Amino acid sequence: MKFKLAFAGPALTGIAAACLFVTAGTALSPASVAQDANADARTLRPAASFQSIANEQERSVALFTEAGKVIQHPRCVNCHPATDRPLQGASMHPHQPPVFRGDGGMGLPGMQCTTCHSAENIPVVGQADTVKSIPGNPAWHLAPIEMAWEGKTLGQICQQIKDPARNGDMTMDELVEHMAHDELVGWGWNPGAGREPVPGTQAEFGELIRAWVDTGAACPAS
Amino acid sequence: MVTFTLNGQERTFDGDPDTPLLWVVRDFEKLTGTKYGCGVAQCGACTVHLDGMPRRSCITPISMVEGSEVVTIEGVSGKEADAVKTAWAGLDVPQCGYCQSGQVMSAVALLQMVPKPTDADIDGAMAGNICRCATYHRIRAAIHNAASSMEG
Numbered sequence: 001m002k003f004k005l006a007f008a009g010p011a012l013t014g015i016a017a018a019c020l021f022v023t024a025g026t027a028l029s030p031a032s033v034a035q036d037a038n039a040d041a042r043t044l045r046p047a048a049s050f051q052s053i054a055n056e057q058e059r060s061v062a063l064f065t066e067a068g069k070v071i072q073h074p075r076c077v078n079c080h081p082a083t084d085r086p087l088q089g090a091s092m093h094p095h096q097p098p099v100f101r102g103d104g105g106m107g108l109p110g111m112q113c114t115t116c117h118s119a120e121n122i123p124v125v126g127q128a129d130t131v132k133s134i135p136g137n138p139a140w141h142l143a144p145i146e147m148a149w150e151g152k153t154l155g156q157i158c159q160q161i162k163d164p165a166r167n168g169d170m171t172m173d174e175l176v177e178h179m180a181h182d183e184l185v186g187w188g189w190n191p192g193a194g195r196e197p198v199p200g201t202q203a204e205f206g207e208l209i210r211a212w213v214d215t216g217a218a219c220p221a222s
Numbered sequence: 223m224v225t226f227t228l229n230g231q232e233r234t235f236d237g238d239p240d241t242p243l244l245w246v247v248r249d250f251e252k253l254t255g256t257k258y259g260c261g262v263a264q265c266g267a268c269t270v271h272l273d274g275m276p277r278r279s280c281i282t283p284i285s286m287v288e289g290s291e292v293v294t295i296e297g298v299s300g301k302e303a304d305a306v307k308t309a310w311a312g313l314d315v316p317q318c319g320y321c322q323s324g325q326v327m328s329a330v331a332l333l334q335m336v337p338k339p340t341d342a343d344i345d346g347a348m349a350g351n352i353c354r355c356a357t358y359h360r361i362r363a364a365i366h367n368a369a370s371s372m373e374g
Contacts, residue, residue: 097264097350110332110347116263116278118286121241124262131262155349 032046041069045201047211060215067179067208068154068220073198075188079142080149086142087150090196105142113140121192132194139184144168172213180206228289229253229297239285241275244268246284247294253324255295259352266351269324270294277332278350295323301332305368313364317355325351329365338369 045066053059070076077088084101085094102108107115118136143149146166151158161165167175179185180202188198198205212218223236228251231241245252247270256279263278268323270279271293306329309315316322325348330341332347339347346364353361 097266097352099349102346107258108346109335109343110328111350112275112278115269115276115350116281118282122281122283124281125260134263 040046042199044069044208046204047207050211053106057214059220060212060218061220063208063212064158064218065154065220067205067212068172069155070188070200070205071157073188073196075191075195075198077149078184080147081142082143082145082148082152083213091194092150101142101145104143106140108129121190123193130194133181133192135187135192135195137184137187141184153220153222155220155222158217162217166185176206176210176213179209224284224288225282227291228288228337229293231244235284242280243270243282243284243287243292244279247279247292253294254262255319257320257323259321259324263350265324265330265353266346267321267324269327269351271298271327271331272321274331276328283366295327298327298330300334301328301372302330302368305371306330306333306364308371309364309368313360313368315357315360315364317353317357321353321355325334325353325361329361329368332365333368335374337372339365 016220044139050059050063053062073086074090074092078089078092078095078196081087086099087093097111099111099113100108102112107113116134117140118134119138120136121136122136124131147160149160152160161175162172164170166168170178177196186202189200189202191197224239225232225234228247233239233251235250236372237246237250244256244258247256248258255271256269261264261280263281266278266282269276269279271277271291271343272279273281273290306326310322310326314323314349328348328351330335332343336343336347341362344365348358348361348365357374
């Protein structure tokens with residue numbers, strides 16, 4: 001192209017200029033803005049980057065809002081259902097086959113989580129593109145009903161996870177530890193083939209929660 | 223090499239460790255009572271007992287079975303299994319029959335855990351075993367009959 005342009009007349013140069021214009025226009029198109037938004041949905045801002053918010057309470061809310069990209073992701077909410085039935089998939093539909101909470105959130109007698117789920121994600125072969133693996137983790141189970149997140153706003157979830165009666169009687173330090181290191185929480189970043197992981201890394205998520213607690217654990221208004 | 227117990231006998235498998243237990247049972251052990259239905263744990267046709275618990279063999283890599291006890295429809299035994307077999311024959315539960323080995327394995331496991339199940343217990347335990355002939359009403363009745371027969 002450059003070689004041709006070097007020997008081209010004004011007409012071809014004009015076309016090239018038009019191409020450059022179109023290219024520049026593409027960079028600012030709604031589609032690329034959407035791509036940026038998608039990339040933003042897959043990553044977490046570092047906790048340190050929130051230092052630019054001078055007001056501590058506003059910073060705390062902003063930190064939790066960023067962590068909310070993980071907390072409200074289907075990978076997390078699907079096993080924090082508001083009923084006794086887990087949800088499934090990116091569309092968060094009721095789990096198929098129909099399974100229910102049971103003792104300890106591990107299913108009913110004869111149809112427990114471990115009837116199908118293993119200690120690790122199990123790839124399947126020879127299936128439709130929409131089914132690539134069966135998710136699994138050694139601790140696979142539903143969150144207790146008092147920890148239900150389904151249908152709640154981020155502000156409601158925020159208040160809930162600070163409440164010992166609804167967070168498994170955890171102190172804030174224990175909550176940070178749970179978010180930052182719990183193995184089943186960590187599954188969200190390693191959900192197996194065919195499933196979108198939650199944004200960022202568990203370490204980044206843990207740092208956001210730590211910083212949120214350190215700034216007073218303020219909650220979004222809604 | 224994976225070593226496990228199949229219907230009371232020690233067996234080994236030295237193929238790909240990702241091979242589903244279902245294929246080991248059917249293709250290598252030639253026990254074809256356990257059926258392939260969906261391959262993704264959605265239908266229950268491949269149900270076996272793994273260390274005494276119902277398990278979908280189609281999504282169970284053989285590597286996971288190391289040191290475990292596997293029981294298939296060919297080897298299931300005990301008072302619950304006897305009661306289920308008698309009740310199944312008594313009500314002529316199967317229609318086409320394809321799903322029935324999975325149904326029986328789930329029913330036996332339920333009765334081992336809950337000897338006198340309610341309708342809700344039965345629905346909860348059997349919800350993952352699909353029957354295209356819709357023999358569900360007879361399955362539920364047969365499980366009740368099996369439970370009753372074990373009381374006496």
